Amino acid sequence: MDVEHVRYALEELRFLAEVPSEVIARLADAASLQRAASGSVIFREGTRNANLYLLRKGKVALDMKVPGRGSVRILTLGPGEMIGWSALLGEGKMTAGAVALDDSELVVIDSHGLLRLCESDHHFGFQIMRRMAAALAQRLVATRLQLLDLFADLPAGAAAPVRLEPGDGP
Amino acid sequence: MRDASRSAAAAGLRPWRTHTVRVREILAEVEGVATYDLAFRDESAGAAYRFAPGQFNMLYLPGAGECAISISEDRATSAGYRHTVRVAGNVTKTLTGLRPGDTLGLRGPFGTSWPITDCIGRDVVLVAGGIGLAPLRPAIGSLMRNARQFGRRHLLYGARSPESLLYWRQYEEWSQAGIRVHTTVDRADSRWTGHVGVATLLLERLDAIDARNAVLMCCGPEVMMRFTIAAALNRGFAPDRIWVSLERNMQCGVGLCGHCQMGGEFVCRDGPVFRYDRVAPFLDVEAF
Numbered sequence: 001m002d003v004e005h006v007r008y009a010l011e012e013l014r015f016l017a018e019v020p021s022e023v024i025a026r027l028a029d030a031a032s033l034q035r036a037a038s039g040s041v042i043f044r045e046g047t048r049n050a051n052l053y054l055l056r057k058g059k060v061a062l063d064m065k066v067p068g069r070g071s072v073r074i075l076t077l078g079p080g081e082m083i084g085w086s087a088l089l090g091e092g093k094m095t096a097g098a099v100a101l102d103d104s105e106l107v108v109i110d111s112h113g114l115l116r117l118c119e120s121d122h123h124f125g126f127q128i129m130r131r132m133a134a135a136l137a138q139r140l141v142a143t144r145l146q147l148l149d150l151f152a153d154l155p156a157g158a159a160a161p162v163r164l165e166p167g168d169g170p
Numbered sequence: 171m172r173d174a175s176r177s178a179a180a181a182g183l184r185p186w187r188t189h190t191v192r193v194r195e196i197l198a199e200v201e202g203v204a205t206y207d208l209a210f211r212d213e214s215a216g217a218a219y220r221f222a223p224g225q226f227n228m229l230y231l232p233g234a235g236e237c238a239i240s241i242s243e244d245r246a247t248s249a250g251y252r253h254t255v256r257v258a259g260n261v262t263k264t265l266t267g268l269r270p271g272d273t274l275g276l277r278g279p280f281g282t283s284w285p286i287t288d289c290i291g292r293d294v295v296l297v298a299g300g301i302g303l304a305p306l307r308p309a310i311g312s313l314m315r316n317a318r319q320f321g322r323r324h325l326l327y328g329a330r331s332p333e334s335l336l337y338w339r340q341y342e343e344w345s346q347a348g349i350r351v352h353t354t355v356d357r358a359d360s361r362w363t364g365h366v367g368v369a370t371l372l373l374e375r376l377d378a379i380d381a382r383n384a385v386l387m388c389c390g391p392e393v394m395m396r397f398t399i400a401a402a403l404n405r406g407f408a409p410d411r412i413w414v415s416l417e418r419n420m421q422c423g424v425g426l427c428g429h430c431q432m433g434g435e436f437v438c439r440d441g442p443v444f445r446y447d448r449v450a451p452f453l454d455v456e457a458f
């Protein structure tokens with residue numbers, strides 16, 4: 001897999017939209033492409049993983065194991081989205097498991113190499129961390145909306161997502 | 171904006187007249203939600219009745235009261251008038267006691283409609299959450315029937331769980347008519363192979379769209395709509411091509427009683443379908 005091919009793959013990703021081309025070129029040096037067949041495990045919850053992934057094609061699910069409930073699906077990710085942030089920002093221990101739901105293609109970036117690049121070139125590091133922060137902020141907001149459980153049945157008298165009736169209000 | 175509306179008063183109808191309608195059929199949808207197919211007992215009144223996608227009727231049950239319910243399917247696909255109802259209060263709870271053949275009162279239609287004509291020549295994105303898909307279903311019918319008039323058409327629909335996806339039997343039909351149906355749920359176990367996460371994520375991922383010229387119509391919990399609008403603006407949608415359907419305590423249906431007042435607007439008369447830039451100042455005000 002040549003570096004040009006990887007660079008082209010990175011330029012297509014929404015995650016790196018508007019990132020300067022010289023930053024993408026440097027990122028390509030630390031990246032490679034990987035295919036994941038539908039149903040294959042990319043990494044398991046609780047294991048250590050040194051890679052950050054950017055999903056190029058396909059769909060990947062994040063699952064967490066909950067005692068008594070089994071494997072709970074937390075989130076699905078689509079093209080252009082980041083997977084495995086713990087490799088870069090945490091200690092490399094995965095907080096969820098990732099499994100490909102469709103035949104998928106990922107850009108794989110060695111997190112140690114990426115961190116070294118970030119530390120040696122702060123402009124590069126700022127561009128990468130800014131994208132990471134934006135992606136995680138978006139995911140945090142989405143998680144809050146899930147937490148609100150907006151579609152749950154509410155007791156009569158509470159605001160519900162149907163036309164309110166007389167007698168339902170205060 | 172009022173050109174999109176077909177309010178009862180504007181149409182020359184008598185908004186206070188309650189028609190007797192008969193329950194033709196009750197379709198169980200998902201837990202706690204059913205669709206009531208209603209036919210006018212007076213056939214001439216039924217023949218004269220017209221509505222536009224997004225409008226609502228006031229349904230009246232003697233002894234229980236009246237409530238505003240969106241018309242959830244258009245006449246091209248239903249012999250009666252369908253209303254999808256989730257139990258939320260006295261009237262809807264009483265409604266669940268009805269059986270086919272029973273009668274109730276109906277007056278309407280009321281309110282403004284989805285801007286279907288504004289969609290001609292443009293990509294269209296419908297974003298629905300939970301039972302918010304019901305007021306959008308007649309718009310889906312319009313987008314299906316005149317498919318060549320429109321650009322790419324997407325439905326982004328979020329529900330609580332795979333079991334609570336409304337109208338799931340129709341997704342295949344909608345897809346075959348060229349509407350790309352994207353569903354997502356808030357929670358699922360690992361057997362579910364569809365999307366998990368909120369509908370705003372689907373909007374952020376949507377690539378086959380000319381956002382700057384597209385029309386977006388949204389209906390669901392207001393918090394969901396606020397974040398959908400933020401995502402849409404971030405994607406480049408124009409504020410005057412984003413439309414939302416709002417929910418308030420609507421009682422008279424014609425902007426007289428004031429129960430549904432929101433700033434200078436009456437949701438029953440000036441809405442429920444509003445262009446976003448018209449109501450944007452009110453959406454972040456807690457009291458409204």
